[in-house]
Amino acid sequence: MPSVTIQNLANKTVVLPPSVQSILQAFGQEGIDWMQACGQKGRCTTCKMQVLEGEEHLSSLSDNELRMQQLGRLPDGYRLACQCTASGGDVLVRVPNVNKLPHMQYTD
Numbered sequence: 151m152p153s154v155t156i157q158n159l160a161n162k163t164v165v166l167p168p169s170v171q172s173i174l175q176a177f178g179q180e181g182i183d184w185m186q187a188c189g190q191k192g193r194c195t196t197c198k199m200q201v202l203e204g205e206e207h208l209s210s211l212s213d214n215e216l217r218m219q220q221l222g223r224l225p226d227g228y229r230l231a232c233q234c235t236a237s238g239g240d241v242l243v244r245v246p247n248v249n250k251l252p253h254m255q256y257t258d
Contacts (some may be wrong), residue, residue: 152207152236156182156199157244160255166236173199174231183208185249190232196249197224197231209234 153241154173157164170176174197177184187193192214201208205227211219212233218224229248248254 152239152241154236154241157202157242158258159245159254160194160257170223170235172232172235176235177231179228180209184210184245185251186232188232192218192230192233195230198228198246198249199231199243200228200246202242202244204236204239205229207236207239207241209237 151165151167153165154176155161156214164176164182168178169241170179172187172190173257174184174190185196187196191224192203192212195218199220208229215224245256
C-alpha cells in the first residue's frame with residue numbers, strides 16, 4: 151500500500167488503505183490534525199501540502215486544484231490533501247509554514 155510521510159512532523163508515515171477517499175481523510179484516521187476549513191471541498195487551500203518526492207504517485211489534479219492554481223492560490227509542487235490520494239508508491243510532503251497549527255510540534 152502507498153504511504154505519505156510528513157517530513158516536518160517527525161517523518162510521521164501514514165499508510166493509505168484502499169478505502170480512503172483522500173490523503174486528508176487518511177491523516178484524520180491516524181489522528182493527525184491537519185488544517186482544513188471548507189469541509190474537504192477544495193475551495194480554501196488550507197489543507198495544502200508541499201510535495202517533496204513522489205508527486206508521480208499522486209492522483210491527477212482535481213478540477214478544484216486546477217481552479218486554485220489558476221487563481222494563484224496553489225503553487226506548483228503543492229497539492230490539496232482533501233483532493234488527492236496516492237497509488238503505486240510513496241510520497242514525501244511538508245506542512246507549509248502558513249498552514250501550521252499552533253498546538254502541533256513541527257520538526258523543521
